[in-house]
Amino acid sequence: MEWRTSRRLNKLPPYLFFEIDKAKRAALKQGRDIIDFGIGDPDQPTPAYIIEALHRASEDPANHRYALDQGMRRLRSAIEGWYKKRFNVDIDADSEVLPLIGSKEGIAHFPLAFINPGDYALIPDPCYPPYKGGTIFAGGIPYLLALRQADNFLIDLKKIPSAVLKKSKALYVNYPNNPTSATCGTGFYEHIIAFARKHRLIVISDLAYSEIYFDGEKPHSLLEIEGAKEVCIEFHSLSKTFNMTGWRIGWACGNRGLVQALSKVKSNIDSGVFSAIQYAGIAALEGAEKHPQAMRTLYQERRDTFVTGLRSLGWNITGPSATFYVWAKLPGRKSSIGFASELLKRADIIATPGIGFGKSGEGFIRFALTVDTKRIEEAVERLKTIW
Numbered sequence: 001m002e003w004r005t006s007r008r009l010n011k012l013p014p015y016l017f018f019e020i021d022k023a024k025r026a027a028l029k030q031g032r033d034i035i036d037f038g039i040g041d042p043d044q045p046t047p048a049y050i051i052e053a054l055h056r057a058s059e060d061p062a063n064h065r066y067a068l069d070q071g072m073r074r075l076r077s078a079i080e081g082w083y084k085k086r087f088n089v090d091i092d093a094d095s096e097v098l099p100l101i102g103s104k105e106g107i108a109h110f111p112l113a114f115i116n117p118g119d120y121a122l123i124p125d126p127c128y129p130p131y132k133g134g135t136i137f138a139g140g141i142p143y144l145l146a147l148r149q150a151d152n153f154l155i156d157l158k159k160i161p162s163a164v165l166k167k168s169k170a171l172y173v174n175y176p177n178n179p180t181s182a183t184c185g186t187g188f189y190e191h192i193i194a195f196a197r198k199h200r201l202i203v204i205s206d207l208a209y210s211e212i213y214f215d216g217e218k219p220h221s222l223l224e225i226e227g228a229k230e231v232c233i234e235f236h237s238l239s240k241t242f243n244m245t246g247w248r249i250g251w252a253c254g255n256r257g258l259v260q261a262l263s264k265v266k267s268n269i270d271s272g273v274f275s276a277i278q279y280a281g282i283a284a285l286e287g288a289e290k291h292p293q294a295m296r297t298l299y300q301e302r303r304d305t306f307v308t309g310l311r312s313l314g315w316n317i318t319g320p321s322a323t324f325y326v327w328a329k330l331p332g333r334k335s336s337i338g339f340a341s342e343l344l345k346r347a348d349i350i351a352t353p354g355i356g357f358g359k360s361g362e363g364f365i366r367f368a369l370t371v372d373t374k375r376i377e378e379a380v381e382r383l384k385t386i387w
């Protein structure tokens with residue numbers, strides 16, 4: 001039998017990297033020495049104190065049973081405490097915090113709670129793909145907001161037509177940004193909140209990279225802005241901060257109604273985060289002094305090595321002040337997919353073509369600095385030979 005897939009599934013954007021993936025697999029099979037800047041997945045291990053907490057908790061049979069949908073009270077309190085300390089924002093552990101099985105899951109499910117078929121969602125372009133995917137699954141229509149280098153990749157709210165605004169229910173905001181690595185200040189956040197309140201928009205803030213910043217410039221939470229809790233839900237992840245991408249743990253927090261509705265969606269879909277992983281999450285957050293600074297120092301060294309190297313090749317690059325991505329404008333008018341194929345073919349280097357994050361990503365390529373410094377130096381040497 002050939003089953004026809006649903007209209008909603010068919011509406012998802014096509015997967016663009018088929019050819020590159022094929023070439024990558026072929027190269028690996030031939031035993032070529034590939035340097036992989038492709039996926040944004042930390043190469044370093046999870047800190048030992050977190051693994052120990054998992055180990056201890058995994059031996060307690062009480063943790064082998066279904067977890068509560070709402071997550072453990074102790075985890076929610078640890079999140080409340082971390083928020084207060086990091087952002088000086090008060091969130092209520094009982095009603096304004098929801099643990100997630102990784103923040104991607106929550107981001108993708110959230111539109112099911114608020115988007116009706118035909119509603120618009122305002123989504124930056126380029127962006128992290130689940131913003132579009134989640135909207136489409138809910139029957140919503142992504143309206144893409146081009147992020148331009150000339151605007152420092154900040155959303156230009158003035159460009160949204162008022163007819164679109166009338167039909168829009170939500171606005172996605174992601175700073176520090178994947179893939180552009182752009183950051184924003186509280187002034188920008190104030191505009192976002194004022195705009196959202198005026199036009200009755202839910203603001204979905206993705207703060208996955210809040211702890212990956214350099215030069216001492218700490219990113220802010222949107223919830224720091226007065227009135228933000230009226231309109232905002234913020235998504236956080238332990239994945240990037242503590243090298244825990246495979247563990248699947250994150251959270252949503254903010255407006256009570258938004259958080260509780262997401263909880264209702266999820267209670268119909270999953271049964272919570274493995275309790276032992278929740279204990280590990282508590283350990284991670286309560287010991288948050290121990291690890292992130294070392295991680296930042298490491299990424300900063302990689303960033304400096306790579307950016308200095310690319311500049312010596314004549315690339316006009318600004319180093320990111322947050323995230324572990326270098327978002328590089330391509331020389332000339334090359335297509336990003338063509339450029340990535342060429343990198344792989346001629347230098348055994350993998351990077352992600354900008355167009356994979358949306359139409360406005362064309363003309364750029366993303367390098368994830370999840371490769372150690374020696375290999376970054378090697379990559380620069382290889383680039384020298386082909387430039």
Ligand SMILES: *Cc1c(COP(=O)(O)O)cnc(C)c1O
Pocket residue numbers: 040101102103104105128174178206208236237238239240245248249250
């Ligand atoms: C990595 C990432 C996430 C978080 O993913 P998890 O599901 O928590 O592992 C969320 N948003 C962006 C933009 C990311 O790059």
